Amino acid sequence: MRALIDMYQRIGLVPLIIIGLVIGILIGWLLPSVGIALGLLGSLFVGALKAVAPILVFILVMAAVSQHQGESQVHVKPVLIMYIFGTFMAALTAVVASFAFPTELIGLNTIEAVADQAPPSGLKEVLTTLLMNLVDNPVNAIASANYMGILAWALIIGFALRKASATTRTMVADLSEAISNVVRFVIAFAPIGILGLVANTIAETGFGVLASYGRLLTVLLGSMLFIALVVNPIIVAFSIRRNPYPLVFKCLRESGITAFFTRSSAANIPVNMNLAKKLGLHEDTYSVTLPLGATINMAGAAITINVLTLAAAHTLGISVDFGSALLLSVVATVAATGASGVAGGSLLLIPLACSLFNIPNDIAMQVVAIGFIIGVVQDSAETALNSSTDVLFTAAADPVMKSKTA
Secondary structure, eight states: OHHHHHHHHHHOHHHHHHHHHHHHHHHHHHOHHHHHHHHHHHHHHHHHHHHHHHHHHHHHHHHHHHHOOTTSOOOHHHHHHHHHHHHHHHHHHHHHHHHHSOOOOTTTTTSOOOOSSOOOSSHHHHHHHHHHHHTSOHHHHHHTTOHHHHHHHHHHHHHHHTTSOHHHHHHHHHHHHHHHHHHHHHHTTHHHHHHHHHHHHHHHHTTGGGGGGHHHHHHHHHHHHHIIIIIHHHHHHHHHSSOOHHHHHHHIIIIIHHHHHHOOTTTTHHHHHHHHHHTTOOHHHHHHHHHHHHHHOOHHHHHHHHHHHHHHHHHTTOOOOHHHHHHHHHHHHHHHTTGGGSTTGGGGGHHHHHGGGTOOHHHHHHHHHHHHHSHHHHHHHHHHHHHHHHHHHHHHTSGGGGSSOO
16 A cells, blocks of 8 residues: 555656556546446545635635744735736637637527526626625634635734734644645645536547537637637746746646636635645745635636627627727636636626627527537636736746746
8 A cells, every 4th residue: 555655756747647647538428427426526526626725825814924024025916916917818819809709609599598507787796796895704704715815804803913923933834834734735635526517428428428618618729728828928938028828738747737626716725725835835825816816816717708708709799809809808817717616707897898799688698598508618718727827927026936837
């Protein structure tokens, strides 16, 4: 048994994840019944990540703030600027891609609208929800994984603990290290969890269900790849003043792959924390920016909102000028920052964007239904882009990366 554990650790996490991915695809394709059964492994892994993430963020941020000294380096502001700029560029890229490759939504009038979830009525409601999350009950915030509330209370309690005795602050630091060890233990099971997730997904949906929306998926995934491989590296290069691709590929490999299959930015926070620690980044910074990024850094969501909205407009024969498209990009950027606070995420913000072009709500909800159909790919790619960008921008803003190879 010990020999197996040693071999497992010697191979390394990323190669094992790739092996699990390949085995999961083969099982889901060749043995669907076994693939569905293995879905339990994936559910357990995602459940464990989601369970540990809120308490990890709360303890880690509280510990970092309570231990922070005046001369310590914190680089939150540049990360926030990159988050906002990156999300806007993603929205703009989606608009350009939609104009260059106009897409019609097949069966828009026949697909049954999603009626069990109500979209936000306007931008005001999205922002109100975001602000109300800040003043949520701290216990409820942790229980419901409300990361805006968790961050707010962790910062407040952390500042209050600065006046506590050295013994108390040492205890908080020890608690933070203990939670980090728990997270490392959970992440060690990533290859097994991803095997189960992939096998179950392939077994349930197959490959053919996505064929009819091939063009739409091409525009969506093409826009996300352009952001990940062109726009983000340019932003990072401007910050670290050297070749950004080693860092970009490291983040995509060690954060993006896991996020793709967990389909949850919140569940991927522990993975990003572990990667940031491996990169030698300042804990005072990444303990705040990573959970914050999981909440407001939504480049993938901005792309989803814009591409599907403009596809709906094209299908209905609505002419969209550049000014309206630019306004849509701004709205999508702001709305996407609240995507994590809306049930259904980015898809349920599509009716808000559709309202800019006077698209009826029942049609907009049909567009949402199409989003759910392609969600097995769209949501996975969106989460991979969002979560890997969180740690990428956090690393880019850290001075340690200017003198250290990724």
